[in-house]
Amino acid sequence: MMRTRPLKVALLGCGVVGSEVARIMTTTADDLAARIGAPVELAGIAVRRAGRVRPGVPEHLITTDAEALVNRGDIDVVVEVVGGIEPSKSLLLSAFEQGASVVSANKALLAQDGTELHAAAAAAGVDLYYEAAVAGAIPLLRPLRESLAGDKVNRVLGIVNGTTNFILDKMDTTGAGYSEALEEATALGYAEADPTADVEGFDAAAKAAILAGIAFHTKVTAADVYREGITEVTAADIASAKAMGCVVKLLAICERAADGESVTARVHPAMIPLSHPLASVREAYNAVFVEAEAAGRLMFYGPGAGGSPTASAVLGDLVAVCRNKLAGATGPGDSLYTRLPAKPMDEVVTRYHVSLDVDDRAGVLAQVASVFAEHGVSIDTVRQQGRDGDASLVVVTHRATDAALSATVDKLRALDSVRDVASIMRVEGE
């Protein structure tokens, strides 16, 4: 039977995502009510600046006082699509104190203070859902937390930032420049308010922390995630990847150590073979592989950014927390029972593509090869191209630890015959 008293929703933020949430809530109100078992009413929309034209957004609901909206006493659910740490964190804590459940798209906040926020939600007996925070529209956190709750996840690997995938894809396929591609991604609503979060890998690192925490049932924060962005990726790297039958992607990789005693989470550009399914992930699409002991390899794919895809995930969470409210229940919260520590990057083992500018003379190749050998880093292939007076040397290694590779590169830099270490990139997915 349908409850007639509506569930009241406070929407915090009405930008790229918030305006789409408001639009879908308004245009699909009857369907949402039928699915939930009660009408949902948009009770207020908090923004930073009033007076802007927001097509399709009811003007009378707009306020610049988010705190007053959250604390007005009759809010059942707070939807936070503001972003950033403050005032979002304080607003969420106020929502819990008021007995409201929260739906958020804020990966930066969840990756930094997720444990504290989950504890506050649990103490208040309400929900904290954030499917939109990782991989936009793709159902990923709920499958990990609920569908795979009976399995053991060992690895999560994927493309989780739409903006950087869009930029790398444009650079690779159309030869577009970096700035031009970034401008286009921003205009399409994919980039964060400050796109540094995207291009320097902070956004993907926050998502990796959230994924690792849920996948391995342990606390992982953004500070535990090794992070490199795409700002140092050059056209030469992309060309070198092509020559090897590879493509450059920004990857998030979360792994349980072979001994099961620790986890690692890292975000960095990597070369992956064209035959790998992630190589064909184009534009702002995201794709994530989850490797679980019983299930095997699962792949989640879809739009990872943009107003309407992200709003889809927010609305899905809104329906879920409303249903829980009506049932007088809460969904699954944080699960941190394994308490596995996050291991530093030094111990991660992978393959490397090292590009060097060297003197073009007898003995240099042998000298370079011996530095790799000294550090126990085995070479897979070497490609050399002579130029006027110097040569470009591209070395691809077998699997080695990050520590061994770093020591190798330090020693190479000190050689007179090595003029420059032009780039170092990991090779994944083989």
Ligand SMILES: NC(=O)c1ccc[n+]([C@@H]2O[C@H](COP(=O)([O-])OP(=O)(O)OC[C@H]3O[C@@H](n4cnc5c(N)ncnc54)[C@H](O)[C@@H]3O)[C@@H](O)[C@H]2O)c1
């Ligand atoms: N855009 C995407 O593709 C996407 C995808 C997934 C998740 N997200 C996340 O969703 C959130 C919102 O992203 P967006 O792209 O819509 O950002 P946006 O910058 O377009 O919108 C932010 C909104 O928050 C409002 N705001 C800012 N400070 C405020 C304050 N103090 N009080 C009230 N309102 C305030 C702004 O007025 C604006 O309406 C972020 O956490 C982002 O990481 C975005």
Ligand SMILES: N[C@@H](CCO)C(=O)O
């Ligand atoms: N800026 C983010 C939004 C989606 O979380 C991205 O480009 O993936």
Ligand code: NA
């Ligand atoms: Na998602």
